[in-house]
Amino acid sequence: MNCVVFSGILTLAFGGLLVPIIANLFRLSREWLLNLFMVVFLIAGVLFIYGFTHGHPLYPNLFTTDAASLLLTVFVWFTGAVVLVTIYNTLKEVENLPEILGVYAISLAGAIMTLYANNFVSLLVAMELMTIPSYYLIMARLNAITVEAATKYFFNGALATGFFLFGILVVYAITGDLQFAAINKIFHATDTFGMLFFAFGFIAILSAIGFKMSFAPYHFYAPDVYTGAPASVAAYLAGITKSAVAIPVIRLFFEALSFQKEDWAILFAVLAVLTMTIGNLLALAQQSVARILAYSSIAHAGYILVGFAAAASGLAVTGIVYQAVAYILMKAGAFLIVTLLIYYYGIKTREELRGFGKVNPFMAFVFTVLLLSLAGVPPTAGFIAKVYLFQAAVDANMAWLAFVGLLNSAFAVAYYLWIIKEMYLEEPKGVERPKDTSFLIPTVAIGLLALLSVVFGIWVTPIVNASLAFTQLLPF
Amino acid sequence: MLLSAILLPVILAPFAYFFDRQAKYFSLAAGIFVTLIGAVMWLNYPGHGFAFEQNIPILPQWDFNLHLGVDALAIALITLTGIIAILVTLSSWNVERPGAYFFLILVFLGAMVGVFASLNYLWFFIFWEFTLVPMFFHIGIWGAENRIYAAVKFFLYTHLASIFIFLAMLIIYIKTGHFDFVAIKQANIPIDLQKVIWALAFIGFIVKMPVVPFHTWLPDAHVQAPSPISVILAGLLLKMGAYGLLRWNIELFPQASKHFIYLMLGIGLLTVFHAAFKALYEDHVKRMVAYSSINHMGLVLVAIATLTAAGISAAIYEMVAHALIISLMFMIAGYIHHITGTWYISEIGGGFLRRFPFIGVLYMLGALGALGFPGTAGFIGEVTAIYAAFDKFGWIALALPFSAVLTAGFFFWAIRRMLHGEISGLVAKLHPHPLPLVERIPLMAYVALFVLLGIVPSILFSFVNGYAQTLGKILGG
Numbered sequence: 001m002n003c004v005v006f007s008g009i010l011t012l013a014f015g016g017l018l019v020p021i022i023a024n025l026f027r028l029s030r031e032w033l034l035n036l037f038m039v040v041f042l043i044a045g046v047l048f049i050y051g052f053t054h055g056h057p058l059y060p061n062l063f064t065t066d067a068a069s070l071l072l073t074v075f076v077w078f079t080g081a082v083v084l085v086t087i088y089n090t091l092k093e094v095e096n097l098p099e100i101l102g103v104y105a106i107s108l109a110g111a112i113m114t115l116y117a118n119n120f121v122s123l124l125v126a127m128e129l130m131t132i133p134s135y136y137l138i139m140a141r142l143n144a145i146t147v148e149a150a151t152k153y154f155f156n157g158a159l160a161t162g163f164f165l166f167g168i169l170v171v172y173a174i175t176g177d178l179q180f181a182a183i184n185k186i187f188h189a190t191d192t193f194g195m196l197f198f199a200f201g202f203i204a205i206l207s208a209i210g211f212k213m214s215f216a217p218y219h220f221y222a223p224d225v226y227t228g229a230p231a232s233v234a235a236y237l238a239g240i241t242k243s244a245v246a247i248p249v250i251r252l253f254f255e256a257l258s259f260q261k262e263d264w265a266i267l268f269a270v271l272a273v274l275t276m277t278i279g280n281l282l283a284l285a286q287q288s289v290a291r292i293l294a295y296s297s298i299a300h301a302g303y304i305l306v307g308f309a310a311a312a313s314g315l316a317v318t319g320i321v322y323q324a325v326a327y328i329l330m331k332a333g334a335f336l337i338v339t340l341l342i343y344y345y346g347i348k349t350r351e352e353l354r355g356f357g358k359v360n361p362f363m364a365f366v367f368t369v370l371l372l373s374l375a376g377v378p379p380t381a382g383f384i385a386k387v388y389l390f391q392a393a394v395d396a397n398m399a400w401l402a403f404v405g406l407l408n409s410a411f412a413v414a415y416y417l418w419i420i421k422e423m424y425l426e427e428p429k430g431v432e433r434p435k436d437t438s439f440l441i442p443t444v445a446i447g448l449l450a451l452l453s454v455v456f457g458i459w460v461t462p463i464v465n466a467s468l469a470f471t472q473l474l475p476f
Numbered sequence: 477m478l479l480s481a482i483l484l485p486v487i488l489a490p491f492a493y494f495f496d497r498q499a500k501y502f503s504l505a506a507g508i509f510v511t512l513i514g515a516v517m518w519l520n521y522p523g524h525g526f527a528f529e530q531n532i533p534i535l536p537q538w539d540f541n542l543h544l545g546v547d548a549l550a551i552a553l554i555t556l557t558g559i560i561a562i563l564v565t566l567s568s569w570n571v572e573r574p575g576a577y578f579f580l581i582l583v584f585l586g587a588m589v590g591v592f593a594s595l596n597y598l599w600f601f602i603f604w605e606f607t608l609v610p611m612f613f614h615i616g617i618w619g620a621e622n623r624i625y626a627a628v629k630f631f632l633y634t635h636l637a638s639i640f641i642f643l644a645m646l647i648i649y650i651k652t653g654h655f656d657f658v659a660i661k662q663a664n665i666p667i668d669l670q671k672v673i674w675a676l677a678f679i680g681f682i683v684k685m686p687v688v689p690f691h692t693w694l695p696d697a698h699v700q701a702p703s704p705i706s707v708i709l710a711g712l713l714l715k716m717g718a719y720g721l722l723r724w725n726i727e728l729f730p731q732a733s734k735h736f737i738y739l740m741l742g743i744g745l746l747t748v749f750h751a752a753f754k755a756l757y758e759d760h761v762k763r764m765v766a767y768s769s770i771n772h773m774g775l776v777l778v779a780i781a782t783l784t785a786a787g788i789s790a791a792i793y794e795m796v797a798h799a800l801i802i803s804l805m806f807m808i809a810g811y812i813h814h815i816t817g818t819w820y821i822s823e824i825g826g827g828f829l830r831r832f833p834f835i836g837v838l839y840m841l842g843a844l845g846a847l848g849f850p851g852t853a854g855f856i857g858e859v860t861a862i863y864a865a866f867d868k869f870g871w872i873a874l875a876l877p878f879s880a881v882l883t884a885g886f887f888f889w890a891i892r893r894m895l896h897g898e899i900s901g902l903v904a905k906l907h908p909h910p911l912p913l914v915e916r917i918p919l920m921a922y923v924a925l926f927v928l929l930g931i932v933p934s935i936l937f938s939f940v941n942g943y944a945q946t947l948g949k950i951l952g953g
Contacts, residue, residue, distance in 0.1 A: 372609065378601070387598065390642075394647055399647065402643060403639075403643060407639065410632075410638075421627070421628060460540060
């Protein structure tokens, strides 16, 4: 890992540790608490951007630095800051706000660290650093629902970690090495028994990743957790952590399994079809806006899997990276809007959204842009990501998979459009405007995410170049 | 130049939103600007190939460049877009919530010019898909009683169709490494694959046109949309389908096109007659016009199916004629509903013409145009299309005049029942409804334009002749 970036991650982690202590010690007001955190984020951000061009590698056996992870770092950091502002605004009255924000900053440091992992141990450590604080985040407001969500997330997470450890054990037992690239040795060295043994390990690792990225059949926890948690935390879980895991997973599968591409292509294709279809069909049946977004996040995990299935194509990595970037912006943005809807208006279901376009035109507009991006309507980043992903599928001789994916995304438009329909085409019924204008700052911040998802729907150069540089590091 | 015609409306759009009262002037200005650009290009077009090209590289290694360029077909349609935009703005002069309305009109206008001017498939698709968004809000917010159903159906139906174009585009890119029209045309794609691509994109384009059996979104969308938006749908959105078919299927894959002649002819004839019979059966003023519109687009498809120079210029002419005539009919149908409060001819009864001569006379003029009365553009369009079809297909084409008879049948019957006869109870009770001048101008402009085109068809024919000849030569050889 780049030492400058690493110091940025440390800034976030230690900021998360120290700021709550300082805040409690000096009895800082809530505004000062946010200001301090903003300073921490700002320093970290400067370091992340400085790290693009400066710094020498650190711990080369555990972490690697490449263009895609640097790029994702900036997006995770920026979106993370927007999430921070929204958490602050919507959990203001919670007593232990300093700790919540601190834990959130530590978790975000873990998410950024995950991007750089190229070793099973570092991946495990980074993912745990990201996940364990989030159990606390889910319970930011202590009540039966959040505790249920946190428990679900905790047990699933613990199970996933167990599986992951078992997988690592198998890999280590066969190869004596924990680098991703080491798995390749398996195919040179082992006999049939070793391969069978490895298959168990591989499935264990895949299951753990399936949990983190919530693809079928490991998706069951996702809707409950994302709707049970405060929506701003769900924005972090669904939007940021899932994309953060995608990058090391690219490294893992493309680097480690490059010999067996054809074999696992079909497995990923089947998983992709399952995940997309389950996510979209169940999303269609939902009433709660947060639940629709939760199921749509499962469907989006399916689109990423299309990229893994199409690994034989040189376009696949670009597709996955683009989808990861677009997904951070639009999914986190959409969940943050849901946060504001619940907090300021008490709107939870589609029907309560009726006529919202007249109640708060700005927020409705931002939400619409984000939903259109999720639906993949041009000119948005979500559209370009789909072009790349399905292009890769066609390139890998899986035009059928591209067609299924396109069909899925066409049906997905129905539920996004339904929300837009409720907001603009129906008459409002009894939703009142909030008394103050404190919703404005978070809305503008989320508006920036929406703006970025349109900008990167046209100006594709930086993301594509970063992913191409990334692709060249992978064995093809 | 082309870029400014796309960007200016889009840049003006937020201003229109925030300056509610001045919104219509922004829209008018953008419409005039696009028309002027169209006129300038029309006069300076060198006669062959793509002109006024602009290439804005965004990601050259992925061939994602905003490559703009126009030929006679595109210039004709861009000019039409500008004119329709002006007339629609005038017709919507006193619309409710003008800020949002003209914001969407302006965004739509930019995307529309983009569709006709893009020579990059991906950009074409981006503009193509984006046009759905403003139309969705237009139908859904300003539409009639069943507007929400119509808006959602319109969006989902045409979006679902677009995935076939999307897939065709992806296959082209994977096989050639290009999105660019010129580069794809020079690339060597095996004929079997060409056929697959052709068929996929064809599905997407004919849904937009629309032709049987994918036309069912149109009557709903048209009937529920406010009249000016019906004009945009009929005048511009349907042209996108025919344009896409000509540009991205027939011009790009002339060899593959020849394998689909009889498919196109069959679907075209089916559309012509299905729509004519449906219209004959229809009692709903606007739905009748919508079916007449489908009927005309079927004729356009038959003319395209000939794959000859005569057929293609007839198709382009018929596209423009249809835009002017059907737009007038939709406006009039909207006014009739507005005045009488009912959509149904049988409920209106008779004697409408005597009470409301202006609207009534315009309805008759529009009907004459739609059924192809000599002296109107409809006549020239129909005659040239039938001539081209006869030249190519022989006696099968003689079925087409019968559809003209059917069209005459339902329009004359409607005129007889609604406009003439004893003044019915409903009509007698109606208050006089003087139209403001600003709303009369577009109505008379449509009549003036289609009569002008009907008397001097060479304005358009001589302009698109070069395009049609070149394409006909490629298709013939």
